[in-house]
Amino acid sequence: MTSSNPWSGRNTPLPQQANPSWMGQIPEQHYRLAPANLAGPPQAALPTSARGAMGRRSTGAVGLVAGGGVFGFLGLFTVLPFLLGNTGIAGFAIGFVASLLPLGAVLLAVRVIDRWEPEPKRLLLFAFIWGAVVSISVTLSIEPYFSLAAGPASGLDYRTFATTVQAPVIEEFSKSLGLLMLLLFARRHFDGPVDGVVFAFTIAGGFAFTENILYFGRAIAESSDPGTDLAVVFFLRGVMSPFAHAIFTGTTGLILGLAARRWNRGLSVVAFAVGLVPAMLLHSGWNSMGQDFLAQYILVQVPIFLLAVLVIVLLRVAERRLTRQRLKEYAVAGWFTPAEVEMLSTAAGRRAALRWARSKGRRAEMKAFLHAATQLAFTRQRILSGRDVPGHQLDEQRLLADVAGLRAAVVS
Structure with missing residues (x-):
């Protein structure tokens, strides 16, 4: 039955062209x-x-941003001592500056993806603070307990366990927890997979920024040839893989964005758990690359990056x-x-x-x-x-x- 009053709550038949793409399918x-x-x-x-x-401001989003600021401030008391203890003041300062370059590449990608329907700056700021401070703090807090609980049962030596199991599981969980918070408390701005990718890239960019400060600063603090070692680490992390964390967490954001199209809290939690799986597997695969790093990078990681670019292009077209x-x-x-x-x-x-x-x-x-x-x-x-x-x-x-x-x- 069609509705004569378009302001009424009564439904009308679904026109054939109402669903122009796979994204945003609506029920009749x-x-x-x-x-x-x-x-x-x-x-x-x-x-x-x-x-x-x-006209309206979501009270959930306002509370989320305020809470993110509080947790970010408290997280600094964990993150800053950890960084300074591993890098020293000089290493921290140089690592901070060097980390701005790969961060700029990720944020530029976020800007390009987000140009069609920009997300509120306050939510992007929340996402960055979550990635750069809160998720790092959560990771540092959970890792010792996870290592004690799961390390012996894995049957792996500690180094292999830490890089291929512990880091992917804890880091992806910590980063993606911010995505879940955005979906639960700022759902008016979490419309679909494009928003999920934008928020995920911003969180991951923040996480990689802080992690790069650690790696770049430690290359200076612990090396007898700091200039050479910094150049090598910067090439590996800043040139060859500035989008690694973004792609890992982006898969979780994509799945949470698809779930946002069929909004309910239970489905969001299920999507969070499902979305962590590919993120953790990709992260573990990256960390598992060893002596044949270059071959795996060219044959595996480059195609994954190109696939991610293709997915983003398809998302933009659908949007x-x-x-x-x-x-x-x-x-x-x-x-x-x-x-x-x-x-x-x-x-x-x-x-x-x-x-x-x-x-x-x-x-x-x-x-x-x-x-x-x-x-x-x-x-x-x-x-x-x-x-x-x-x-x-x-x-x-x-x-x-x-x-x-x-x-x-x-x-x-």
Whole structure:
């Protein structure tokens, strides 16, 4: 039965094109029409503008960020003494500076992946603090107990056990615990696999940053030829494998993101446990490379990296298709013109709009509108998935009011 009132809670039949990709599949019972634009069709114009501000703030996300700051501060009392005790002041300082380079590569990748629907900076900051401080502190706290409990039963010598079992299990658990916290307490911003990869890369980038300080600083503090040893360690960790931790934890983020599409707390915990398995296996495989390191790196690790790149590209394509379809549904309801949908749902259209806006001195307004429209598309996706429908409909109303009320900011 179709609904004559698009604001009502009654469902409508699922159109054939409603699921444009494998990502964001919605059940038929949750589908509903986009709310109609009762003010009439928008002015037909390519450039448009809006404030792009979400009206509600998740109290869970605010608490999560505050809690992350507290745990991060407390974790410094564990992490800093550990680093300084292993590197010395000079080694720590040089290691810190050298670690900024591979960190920059990971954060640049995060920026590229996250450009379509940027995550709130406060949550990215939480993710980085979790990775750089909290997960390190958790790892240092758990490792001795894990070694005593599981080491003898493994039948391995301590060095092999520590590198191929202990480190992968404890480190991936510690990092991914931050992902689970984000999914449980900031689920409005954890929409799917792209968000999972973004948060995972940020956490892993923070973890690798601190770990690199340790390795780079120790290469200086414990070596008779610190310059040469630092160059070797930097090449291995900063040049050949800056994305190793990101790929390990990224698999957990991907699986948690897929679970976020079918939100419930029980499934999230199950997905967390399932997602740890490939992360731990990849981590263990990396740490297990020995004398034939170069051959394994070329034949195994490089293909894994290329596969990760391919997955990210496919995620980006699916995300754009989803944005286009949701905005088309708003266009049918009278909120956008077809030309605007093309502008908003393609990279080329967005670049052209920004160039035009820059020539008019309105680039900031256009950029904000692009963000608002993308937020609107993903808000509709949350509504159609059946997650907190009344709350997300309030966000939808505010965003639609922005789009309609501020379009004249650029075209006038």
